Amino acid sequence: MSYSKGQVVLMLSSDNRHSNSDILSILYRKKTKILLRRHVVLQWLFLRGKKLYYSLQRSTSDPDLFFSSSPTFKQVSKNLLHLHQMALVTTAEVCDANPQLIVSGELRALQPIFKIYGRRQVFSGPVVTLKVFEDNVLVREFLEEKGNGRVLVVDGGGSLRCAILGGNPVVQAQNNGWAGIVVNGCVRDVDEINGCDIGVRALASHPMKANKKGIGEKHVPITIAGTRICDGEWLYADTDGILISKMELCV
Ligand SMILES: O=C([O-])CC(=O)C(=O)O
Ligand SMILES: [Mg+2]
Known part of the structure; x- marks a missing residue:
């Protein structure tokens, strides 16, 4: 051959x-x-x-x-x-193919409030949830772990007053095999993040750093962009939007 x-x-x-x-x-x-x-x-x-x-x-x-x-x-x-x-199926195709899952609430779309950062525009994986407010210690802690293709979804309370995700943890997440990070809050070091081979979604960028008290809750159900998300659910993101599914999708 x-x-x-x-x-x-x-x-x-x-x-x-x-x-x-x-x-x-x-x-x-x-x-x-x-x-x-x-x-x-x-x-x-x-x-x-x-x-x-x-x-x-x-x-x-x-x-x-x-x-x-x-x-x-x-x-x-x-x-x-x-x-x-x-993986070649788009989120739009997933929605069209699964109307029953949308009716039952097993398949939900996040409201389109996120900006796209990072080199990977298409990513998916099992969700790890985290709830923090203007504090990024636990965010960094998670991304220091092996990702194994998981997606970290952080409810930062929608704060636009500081960044809860910076370039350093994103580089670490890329090297540790995380598929993506979705942040209901702000990021900083945008150029560095955009150079990383990982998917990142956030509300906006902000130059100020977050607190370092280590306060927050891991693996709890969160509600962001009008959608309740539980630890262990699946997230599918592409340029059309972000889907949450109760189960891994098989289209
Ligand atoms: O230091 C911070 O809090 C955030 C940051 O810029 C980084 O981790 O790169
Ligand atoms: Mg930094």
Whole structure:
């Protein structure tokens, strides 16, 4: 079998909404047999017949090093292939395909009050909830943990008086494998956040920092943007908006 670089480029560029890292995060979230560490990047991803193959490589800024080592190709399991296809469904398509879940309240859309930050415009994952007010100690604490593809949803009480999320914890979240962070409050260090391979939504940016008292509640039900959200529910975000689902969606 011969593989050319063009095949990969073709496949990835056929869907502009999804970067390598989006797909990586799906693989990452379902981790299992694929061990992804920091500095490991998805080098190849391509379909051959109905089978999806991938290879990983250590990231390096040295192009000679990057191309010199020969990659090992592995087949993505059927399970992951299914997930990969699922990730290509938009939030609008999810809504159209699930009217019964909308009626029952199992599928809810957040009111469109968030601005988009971070390099990943499309992200999803199981939700971790946090309630704080103008204090960011617990936000940082969460993002120091391994993310495993989760999404941190912070109810910051809608405060527009300081930033409860800054660049440092976002870099850490990216490196720890969080899929995204949604903040009912403000962020700062916007340029730094926009350079990070992670999805971030927030009401606005604010130059002032938050308190450091460590006050807040983890894993409690929160209500933001007119939507009640419980720990362990699923969040799906893209450029159309943000959905919360009681269960992981299978469209
Ligand atoms: O220091 C803070 O409170 C927020 C911040 O800018 C950062 O974490 O980068
Ligand atoms: Mg900062």
